[in-house]
Amino acid sequence: MGSDTRARLLEAAAQLFREQGYAATGLKQITAAAEAPWGSLYHFFPRGKEQLGVETVEHSGTRYLRLFDLVYERTESRADESVRDVFRLSAEALEKSNWGDGCPIATVALEAATTSEPLRHACAEVFAGWRAATARRFAAEGIEPADDLAIYVLSAFEGALILSRTAHDTTPLHVTADLVARTIRAHHPTD
């Protein structure tokens, strides 16, 4: 039973969707990258590309959520420093991947916003999960309004990723991180 073909397909799809988007990625390209037989794709994802897309978004989403939580759980640093860490880590990953590894959801989310309701919904759920995790971290430190600040951080993060990736320059991520972190610090309860 220990076949990992399905996992490899998800992994390859995640990488390709992240780099070049959903519409530009062919199923043939995914099976080739996963070194998986064509027949397996429709065995594991009988509803075709859209199902693969939805599951890939969920896969990338929870994987990234764990990354956020990992950073957030280091409570020796304060919340504003955690936020800055997220930006900094993403900037590193972006540059190291030759500007390929941006947000694994954003491209698909924009493509699907009006073209595929299941896909759009999956992306919305992922964003909501990220926001909730960030809000929890803020609330745990008494930073309020936690939910609004989480939305704000996520917005700035996604936007800075776009600008940096498009410009091939991490400056937007670093500049935005500084100003966002300052906002969060200003909302720390006086201690």
Added chain:
Amino acid sequence: MGSDTRARLLEAAAQLFREQGYAATGLKQITAAAEAPWGSLYHFFPRGKEQLGVETVEHSGTRYLRLFDLVYERTESRADESVRDVFRLSAEALEKSNWGDGCPIATVALEAATTSEPLRHACAEVFAGWRAATARRFAAEGIEPADDLAIYVLSAFEGALILSRTAHDTTPLHVTADLVARTIRAHHPTD
């Protein structure tokens, strides 16, 4: 000479790229939407889809730049209020268009980041132009560092647009607008 076929093609391409992205939009679909003959497309854009893409990005970019400038030039309101206006106007447009009219550049920018250097470059130039216009407005009011703050505003704006469009809910735009405007206000010179 007064043929507007070329303009109609650009307009239709801009709308379709904005709604569903570059890769998902076929040239046939563009000519159909523009009510333009297939032959005209390669007459006006002999280098094909990529050339049309680049010119469409430039077209949408300068059109949006004029919109920014229009808001920014209303100097009776302060810079932080102008920023809020941009967010609010976008939220209205987004909702009224059934979540179709997000950023006309972002989707293409993400798709092209690793797949088409000319297209990516065109998007980067547009973003740079928007940033410069915003920075000029800030500098004119003594808000410094103008360039960093412009990057920050643009990041938050782009990200909030993604979140709102994906969630089919303008809350991210409004929440982010409030917090960003507060940051800008805090950078006003004491007057």
Added chain:
DNA sequence: GGCACTCTAGATAGATCGATCTAGTTAACG
């Protein structure tokens, strides 16, 4: 062994993709 089930392997269908090509039509200008 024999049956059932999972997964692999790839041929193939049918549609659509971007791009090229040739005619035909229209307009500009001498």
Added chain:
DNA sequence: CGTTAACTAGATCGATCTATCTAGAGTGCC
């Protein structure tokens, strides 16, 4: 008028797309 260029119109090409289909290989269970 005649000539040239601009533009329209669409057939057509090869490639590629998603999806379906059949056949076979592997595996566990009775």
